[in-house]
Amino acid sequence: MSASAPESDAWPLWEVFVRAKRGLSHTHVGSLHAPDAALALHNARDLYTRRQEGVSIWVVPASAITASSPEERDAFFDPAADKVYRHPTFYEVPEDVEYL
Amino acid sequence: MLDPMYGNDYGPTDVAAPESHKDRLPRRDEPLNAADAAALDGYFDELIDADQRIEPRDAMPEAYRQTLIRMMAQHAHSEIIGMQPEGNWISRAPSLRRKAILMAKVQDEAGHGLYLYSAAETLGVSRDELLDRLHTGRQKYSSIFNYPTLTWADVGAIGWLVDGAAIMNQVPLCRCSYGPYARAMIRVCKEESFHQRQGFEILWTLARGTDAQKEMAQDAANRWWWPALMMFGPPDSGELAQQGHTAQSMAWGIKRFSNDELRQKFVDMTVPQAERIGLTLPDPDLRWNDERGHYDFGAIDWDEFWRVLKGDGPCNAQRLEHRVSAHEEGAWVREAATAYARKQAERTRAGAA
Numbered sequence: 001m002s003a004s005a006p007e008s009d010a011w012p013l014w015e016v017f018v019r020a021k022r023g024l025s026h027t028h029v030g031s032l033h034a035p036d037a038a039l040a041l042h043n044a045r046d047l048y049t050r051r052q053e054g055v056s057i058w059v060v061p062a063s064a065i066t067a068s069s070p071e072e073r074d075a076f077f078d079p080a081a082d083k084v085y086r087h088p089t090f091y092e093v094p095e096d097v098e099y100l
Numbered sequence: 101m102l103d104p105m106y107g108n109d110y111g112p113t114d115v116a117a118p119e120s121h122k123d124r125l126p127r128r129d130e131p132l133n134a135a136d137a138a139a140l141d142g143y144f145d146e147l148i149d150a151d152q153r154i155e156p157r158d159a160m161p162e163a164y165r166q167t168l169i170r171m172m173a174q175h176a177h178s179e180i181i182g183m184q185p186e187g188n189w190i191s192r193a194p195s196l197r198r199k200a201i202l203m204a205k206v207q208d209e210a211g212h213g214l215y216l217y218s219a220a221e222t223l224g225v226s227r228d229e230l231l232d233r234l235h236t237g238r239q240k241y242s243s244i245f246n247y248p249t250l251t252w253a254d255v256g257a258i259g260w261l262v263d264g265a266a267i268m269n270q271v272p273l274c275r276c277s278y279g280p281y282a283r284a285m286i287r288v289c290k291e292e293s294f295h296q297r298q299g300f301e302i303l304w305t306l307a308r309g310t311d312a313q314k315e316m317a318q319d320a321a322n323r324w325w326w327p328a329l330m331m332f333g334p335p336d337s338g339e340l341a342q343q344g345h346t347a348q349s350m351a352w353g354i355k356r357f358s359n360d361e362l363r364q365k366f367v368d369m370t371v372p373q374a375e376r377i378g379l380t381l382p383d384p385d386l387r388w389n390d391e392r393g394h395y396d397f398g399a400i401d402w403d404e405f406w407r408v409l410k411g412d413g414p415c416n417a418q419r420l421e422h423r424v425s426a427h428e429e430g431a432w433v434r435e436a437a438t439a440y441a442r443k444q445a446e447r448t449r450a451g452a453a
């Protein structure tokens with residue numbers, strides 16, 4: 001380990017979300033390290049929007065995100081699997097009815 | 101076995117698993133970047149067979165994780181070391197336009213390094229550990245960056261040939277089976293095409309200039325052609341495909357084409373461009389083969405390649421020294437930012453109390 005290794009360990013990880021243009025949602029574009037939110041925002045601008053890829057940026061501490069677990073994916077998403085009646089294609093209607 | 105190329109796997113395989121990963125079984129408080137140690141239940145193979153992407157928290161074979169960490173780290177190292185040969189010419193660019201372009205390109209390469217380090221970190225290795233492996237020579241970067249940039253024309257040759265070869269390697273990586281790597285490569289590839297074009301434009305301009313400028317352009321092409329072909333790594337098609345990393349990386353969907361296939365594509369793409377600029381390429385055996393539908397080219401000096409990769413290139417020591425000193429001289433900036441952030445946080449806490 002080099003002598004200078006530990007200090008940036010203290011810099012937390014931030015997830016970066018960018019709104020590409022008005023009318024679109026913010027989308028996850030990647031992550032970066034920064035000591036605080038203000039610098040995270042500046043770094044995100046330099047790193048992810050050098051070509052006007054965005055009109056708005058969110059930075060979120062990665063530790064603040066709660067994610068569903070991949071091991072539980074089946075049990076977690078199963079309830080939706082047997083409810084095909086939630087899709088319009090489930091219904092049989094006469095072909096000559098318009099606007100349905 | 102070393103399997104070296106830019107945007108591929110060119111490191112020694114015997115680097116032990118990082119300590120930082122062994123200690124880092126998933127914690128609930130770092131959901132997006134924690135690697136999941138759940139037992140493999142065949143789900144990984146199912147995803148690979150279906151050409152689906154693997155995401156950070158999926159269970160995956162340890163060898164897959166280690167291959168990707170090595171590949172992404174060395175790709176990232178190449179991006180940031182690659183800033184040096186061109187950075188060398190920023191202060192001497194022949195016009196303000198060229199200087200602005202070159203600064204933007206070098207800044208892009210820093211960005212590419214950061215995308216790739218972030219992607220590597222999703223596998224549970226820390227950035228400091230990766231930088232440390234670079235700084236102590238335990239991980240390599242592409243041998244191409246150990247050649248010097250002697251003239252302004254070299255900046256053109258790097259953009260045209262080195263970025264051109266990098267694009268050839270990187271485009272298939274946009275479909276790599278590991279999601280974060282593939283996504284990083286999509287961003288990188290979008291940015292690379294300007295790099296290649298500005299390089300072409302520099303040589304095109306010089307080739308239309310004075311005799312001295314033409315000569316400078318030709319000299320740069322002569323020096324960069326063979327190292328650019330070496331960027332694709334040693335031969336790995338035919339029988340050789342079963343050795344080294346190629347077979348396993350192909351099975352895992354990390355690698356999509358052999359080194360030789362990519363090299364041939366690069367030659368086929370580049371020869372007509374050289375003709376258009378009015379440059380010759382330094383290979384007497386280079387000629388179109390009607391039967392194969394490809395250009396034939398001469399034997400590559402793999403001894404030179406291994407020599408340069410193992411540390412004996414013209415600039416190896418200089419590149420690493422510069423990287424380490426830039427890191428050490430930047431320590432005070434990182435420390436100051438950390439101290440400021442701590443102070444602000446304390447103030448906020450005091451204000452709230």
Ligand SMILES: [Fe+2]
Pocket residue numbers: 179208209212288292
């Ligand atoms: Fe790059």
Ligand SMILES: [Fe+2]
Pocket residue numbers: 209263266292295
């Ligand atoms: Fe580039």
